[in-house]
Amino acid sequence: MKNAEATKARILEAAMEEFSSYGIAGARVDRIAKNAGCNKNMIYIYFENKETLFTTVLLNNLTRVYEEPFTPDDLPGYAARVFDFAMSNPDLFRLMAWYALEQKAVNLTDRASVQQKKINQLMNAQSAGQVGMTFTPGFLLTAIMVLATAWTPTNPFGPSYDPDALKTPNETREAIAKAISLLTKGEESISN
Known part of the structure; x- marks a missing residue:
């Protein structure tokens, strides 16, 4: 289970960089997977689609603002x-x-x-x-x-x-x- 959490964390970190650079429309799941060091399918398994991944990244980071x-x-x-x-x-x-x-x-x-x-x-x-x-x-x-x-x-x-x-x-x-x-x-x- 630790590997799954570590993979999710790497995906979220890579997605933050990708989405903050390119937005939803310009972001590429291939680049996120490459930068996270995982298979592209893992992103879809954990987050379903690019929009859900964006929302997760944004909400995780906005939580820091709300705190x-x-x-x-x-x-x-x-x-x-x-x-x-x-x-x-x-x-x-x-x-x-x-x-x-x-x-x-x-x-x-x-x-x-x-x-x-x-x-x-x-x-x-x-x-x-x-x-x-x-x-x-x-x-x-x-x-x-x-x-x-x-x-x-x-x-x-x-x-x-x-x-x-x-x-x-x-x-x-x-x-x-x-x-x-x-x-x-x-x-x-x-x-x-």
Whole structure:
């Protein structure tokens, strides 16, 4: 049984590289099998088809993102942690870019439920006065994720508009945290 698990792990690792480079449509099962050091049929035995393999790779990697504690009482800190995660996992963000382009092939209901939970937490934090009411919870969550991941290699804006930002990642992380802090304050706090 250990050999089967080791083979699956090698397939998933090779598939991550293949899918993050080529997406679902461009990925080749032959290359995945070759890079995993296994027979192509093993991929179909373990994962049925290329789309299921892509979904498995994406969900396994998104689980790492979901494990990052979401803290409505420290949204700037959360944004800084997401920035650090994004900078150290460029393959995952390329994979997510491919998912966004080809999402009709993959259904990620778990992702939607995690996002809704975060939105509900933000709504509760707004009701409790911990987070300003200027922006909707959905807008705030979007802004946090967009700012925190703006400098990933697949983003067309951060790296091209501000190429020097990654030369000083600590300053960029602090700027992101400060921006999120300003976004999450109430209008009355900003005007004072």
